[in-house]
Amino acid sequence: MPEIPDLNIFNKNLSKRLVGKTLDTITILVPRRLKVPESDLKEAFEGQQLVAIRREGKELHFSFKNGRVLGLHLMLHGTMFWYDKTNENKFTIVELLFSDGTGLAITDWQKAVIITLDPKPTKVPDAMDMPSGYLNTALKKISHPIKTVLTEGKIVRGIGNAYVDEILYEAKISPFSVANRIPEDKIAVLTKAIETVLTDAEDHIMQNFPDTITEKERDFLQVHRPKQTQTLAGEDILKAEINKRKTYYTESQILFE
Structure with missing residues (x-):
């Protein structure tokens, strides 16, 4: 399972390549752990500019210009891959295709990856940001x-x-x-x-x-x-x-x- 050190690196590299780009389409291939209809995700994110990505605990949060947030928890075996326009990665859970043709595939052979719409904030501190004492x-x-x-x-x-x-x-x-x-x-x-x-x-x-x-x-x-x-x-x-x-x-x- 990716943990803080991995996710911090992922965050930097995803941000470097994706922030500022507009999401063209989001496609859910495996809705097993999706708690909202795919149509809600499309309405929230398609056509919107990605303005920031941040790590929250073991999740990555993709923030868009309209204020909506896509939460991603890779769980035990979730993996991300770049693709150009067409995704050929096996076991894909969700595809994010941006308007310039850059694609991000999230895969998981266990089908356990969790995608959330507007994740709720928590008061539990991050391991790297605990108050003194x-x-x-x-x-x-x-x-x-x-x-x-x-x-x-x-x-x-x-x-x-x-x-x-x-x-x-x-x-x-x-x-x-x-x-x-x-x-x-x-x-x-x-x-x-x-x-x-x-x-x-x-x-x-x-x-x-x-x-x-x-x-x-x-x-x-x-x-x-x-x-x-x-x-x-x-x-x-x-x-x-x-x-x-x-x-x-x-x-x-x-x-x-």
């Missing part, structure tokens, strides 16, 4: 595993299964730790780890895949390494499931319970 207060009454808390989107937005393992490894906190049992000094370390891990990952992707709009290799990750038995530092990787999520961690991560 936010996690200290937010975690006090939560008795669930910290990995679950950081990924479910109710306390913080944008962190997924891969990068939460990286963040907890960086902070040296066990993913099984009970959220409200983590001491304040370690929450400060955790907060810093969120910023460090996500920023470093984005820098790596930008350096190695500067023009990408599709998720790339994650061989640079330290502990979330499904095909490996050791971290890049040589520690043994332990594997488990937490709330049906595959989890990778090490013995060096402290358990608070």
Whole structure:
């Protein structure tokens, strides 16, 4: 699943190529998860100039000149591809064709991609824009595993299964730790780890895949390494499931319970 580092790069590259252009047609090939009629999307967006694209948590929001917004959540296997006038990509969910012939195809063999019309705003802060001391207060009454808390989107937005393992490894906190049992000094370390891990990952992707709009290799990750038995530092990787999520961690991560 694309997470904050991936989506920030996607956002920059999509914006560079699409902002300022007029959307000619939007075509929904798989309406399985669409909550409004395709005609509503056509009425809202066709013939409108795209004025901005921004990331909101794990979503990309395409804002048009008339004030309407197209929300895109790529879910686990959603992928974006450029095309010129005619789309030949398999498993396409939606096509966006702009008036100059530039096309964007969103595909997903699982058919799980979510397209929304005018997504509702949320008060849950983005992982890269949390108020000072936010996690200290937010975690006090939560008795669930910290990995679950950081990924479910109710306390913080944008962190997924891969990068939460990286963040907890960086902070040296066990993913099984009970959220409200983590001491304040370690929450400060955790907060810093969120910023460090996500920023470093984005820098790596930008350096190695500067023009990408599709998720790339994650061989640079330290502990979330499904095909490996050791971290890049040589520690043994332990594997488990937490709330049906595959989890990778090490013995060096402290358990608070």
